[in-house]
Amino acid sequence: MADQQAGYDPFATSGTWVRTRAKLGIYALLSLFAAYYLLPLFVVILNSFRDLPEIAANGLIAWPRSFNPKGWYAAWDTYCVGGTCAGVKGNFYNSLRMTIPATLLSTAIGALNGYILSKWRFPGSGFVFGAITLGVFMPGQIALLPWAYILGQIGLTNSTYGLILVHTVQGLSFTTLFCRNFYVNIPDDLIKAARIDGAGFWRIFRKIILPLSPPILIVTVIWQFTGIWNEFLYGVVFTSGREQPITSALVALSTNGTNVRQYDVMSAAVLIAALPPLLIYFFGGRYFVRGLTQGAIK
Amino acid sequence: MTILAANHAEATAPPRSLSERLGAYLPQILLAPSIFASFVYVFLFSVWTFYVSLSNSSLLPTYDYVGFSHYASLWKSARWNIAYTNLFLFSSLYVAGALLIGLTLAIAIDQRVRFESAWRTIYLYPLAVSFVVTGTVWSWLYNPTSGIEFFMHGLGWSSFQFAWTTSRDLAIYVVVITGIWQSSGFAMALLLAGLRSVDQDLVKAAQIDGASVFRTYWRIILPAIRPIFIAVIVVLLQFAIKTFDLVLALTGGGPGISTTMPANFVYDLMFQRGQIAEGAAAAMMILAALALVLVPYGLWQVWRQQREAVRG
Numbered sequence: 001m002a003d004q005q006a007g008y009d010p011f012a013t014s015g016t017w018v019r020t021r022a023k024l025g026i027y028a029l030l031s032l033f034a035a036y037y038l039l040p041l042f043v044v045i046l047n048s049f050r051d052l053p054e055i056a057a058n059g060l061i062a063w064p065r066s067f068n069p070k071g072w073y074a075a076w077d078t079y080c081v082g083g084t085c086a087g088v089k090g091n092f093y094n095s096l097r098m099t100i101p102a103t104l105l106s107t108a109i110g111a112l113n114g115y116i117l118s119k120w121r122f123p124g125s126g127f128v129f130g131a132i133t134l135g136v137f138m139p140g141q142i143a144l145l146p147w148a149y150i151l152g153q154i155g156l157t158n159s160t161y162g163l164i165l166v167h168t169v170q171g172l173s174f175t176t177l178f179c180r181n182f183y184v185n186i187p188d189d190l191i192k193a194a195r196i197d198g199a200g201f202w203r204i205f206r207k208i209i210l211p212l213s214p215p216i217l218i219v220t221v222i223w224q225f226t227g228i229w230n231e232f233l234y235g236v237v238f239t240s241g242r243e244q245p246i247t248s249a250l251v252a253l254s255t256n257g258t259n260v261r262q263y264d265v266m267s268a269a270v271l272i273a274a275l276p277p278l279l280i281y282f283f284g285g286r287y288f289v290r291g292l293t294q295g296a297i298k
Numbered sequence: 299m300t301i302l303a304a305n306h307a308e309a310t311a312p313p314r315s316l317s318e319r320l321g322a323y324l325p326q327i328l329l330a331p332s333i334f335a336s337f338v339y340v341f342l343f344s345v346w347t348f349y350v351s352l353s354n355s356s357l358l359p360t361y362d363y364v365g366f367s368h369y370a371s372l373w374k375s376a377r378w379n380i381a382y383t384n385l386f387l388f389s390s391l392y393v394a395g396a397l398l399i400g401l402t403l404a405i406a407i408d409q410r411v412r413f414e415s416a417w418r419t420i421y422l423y424p425l426a427v428s429f430v431v432t433g434t435v436w437s438w439l440y441n442p443t444s445g446i447e448f449f450m451h452g453l454g455w456s457s458f459q460f461a462w463t464t465s466r467d468l469a470i471y472v473v474v475i476t477g478i479w480q481s482s483g484f485a486m487a488l489l490l491a492g493l494r495s496v497d498q499d500l501v502k503a504a505q506i507d508g509a510s511v512f513r514t515y516w517r518i519i520l521p522a523i524r525p526i527f528i529a530v531i532v533v534l535l536q537f538a539i540k541t542f543d544l545v546l547a548l549t550g551g552g553p554g555i556s557t558t559m560p561a562n563f564v565y566d567l568m569f570q571r572g573q574i575a576e577g578a579a580a581a582m583m584i585l586a587a588l589a590l591v592l593v594p595y596g597l598w599q600v601w602r603q604q605r606e607a608v609r610g
Contacts, residue, residue: 008498008501026411041423043435058452059449120325128333139540140542141542142343142582145347146347169336172336230429250430251547277428
């Protein structure tokens with residue numbers, strides 16, 4: 001797909017001098033943009049290890065002249081957010097306890113839905129697929145009041161379980177879309193042959209569909225994980241204080257209201273919040289892009 | 299006689315146990331919870347919010363019908379006026395900027411550069427980071443006393459000014475620039491995949507005819523990937539309409555209320571000011587804006603598929 005070499009070489013017929021100049025121009029352009037994209041990342045990484053007085057004196061964009069990892073300890077363990085001084089570790093764990101189950105649940109359900117909607121079609125299944133995928137486009141603001149009511153009724157307000165429910169239901173539409181569009185390309189003859197051999201619904205799922213699924217399941221898990229981890233609105237509306245996932249807690253942290261901004265601690269906290277999705281992106285980047293291009297390019 | 303009848307019945311319709319009959323409907327049964335959840339989430343929630351917007355709810359939802367008066371007061375509100383003006387300004391600049399930068403990068407990467415995957419990884423990583431993180435970090439960099447302005451002064455350019463986040467007129471452009479920073483990699487990735495899917499024979503024919511580089515792109519390659527442009531625009535517009543946490547973390551909607559977006563206004567109405575009905579009305583307007591983008595796109599997709607089916 002995107003890894004193959006390009007076929008079009010605009011400078012194939014140009015002279016060496018033109019080619020060299022064009023290449024230099026292209027690398028200059030790419031480097032300039034790379035600097036723009038990387039600037040914030042470098043700034044937070046460096047500042048999370050600098051001394052606060054040194055940051056105050058030299059500004060945020062400066063080569064570090066001090067090295068001090070205490071910002072990380074403070075951010076993790078002792079920094080005060082909204083009255084409690086226990087750092088962001090609790091919020092980080094909340095995020096893990098919310099994101100992992102919601103990702104696995106929504107992916108499992110999506111795989112099953114995708115299998116049914118592609119290989120066990122029934123009258124109206126196309127409509128059902130359309131209705132489920134509409135959820136992808138729903139703005140969170142529409143769902144706030146109804147969710148608040150439902151979570152209140154079933155006693156899951158201000159709880160990680162409530163957020164798992166919300167994210168699983170919302171995630172369903174994404175995962176069903178991804179999996180259905182992948183499974184649709186598995187030849188129907190394979191399924192027919194298996195059915196003639198007497199294989200049933202579950203057997204076909206286990207023996208044929210699942211072994212072919214790792215590419216799409218990895219894409220789905222990566223997208224669900226980053227999406228749910230990075231989600232802010234539901235976290236901030238349905239939970240508060242110590243129950244909040246880290247992405248939602250971050251805003252309270254940076255608008256803490258103290259006169260001196262503790263850039264060292266805040267940089268570390270921002271990195272702690274950004275690290276899990278970033279790691280997933282750097283190690284699974286290939287699949288990340290594949291998830292992105294899925295559907296948009298047919 | 300009875301034996302014969304029994305045999306006959308067995309031959310045509312074997313008696314089926316309850317579990318077997320249920321088994322025939324297993325797919326539908328397994329799908330039922332998802333259908334139910336989606337029905338509730340998509341349809342019931344929309345209707346519910348719509349109904350609240352017609353009620354006189356304030357701090358808590360009530361269901362006394364008052365009609366469209368909240369919509370009327372919403373459209374008269376100065377803050378909503380700012381919010382949707384911002385949305386138009388932000389959407390157009392953000393989509394145009396992300397497309398332009400994304401296309402530039404995609405074309406540059408497509409010139410057989412070395413370390414292609416490294417470049418792509420760098421341009422795309424912002425998409426893996428939350429808007430809250432992006433907004434927080436960029437707000438520090440835009441801060442004149444610690445960020446870019448301070449840095450430029452340190453370099454000796456003491457007249458350099460970059461305090462847009464403190465200006466009511468300029469702060470929205472800071473949101474635009476940051477939004478572009480977050481999303482242009484997305485446009486790049488999709489457009490690059492598109493460039494790679496263009497029929498190479500067409501391109502080579504143009505090259506043999508002596509068409510210039512610019513002409514080849516403008517006349518042959520870019521028109522061939524028009525559907526991808528449209529897909530990217532639709533997705534970016536969708537991001538723009540839903541923009542919420544980026545503004546909250548970057549400017550907090552300020553200075554004053556100058557960078558408020560519709561989604562921020564909904565949040566404030568519902569959870570800061572206790573005007574639930576008006577917040578619901580504003581949320582319905584967001585849904586309407588999304589429908590305005592997505593319904594034509596969906597219809598166009600259907601039309602395109604049918605046309606392709608006819609052509610074979």
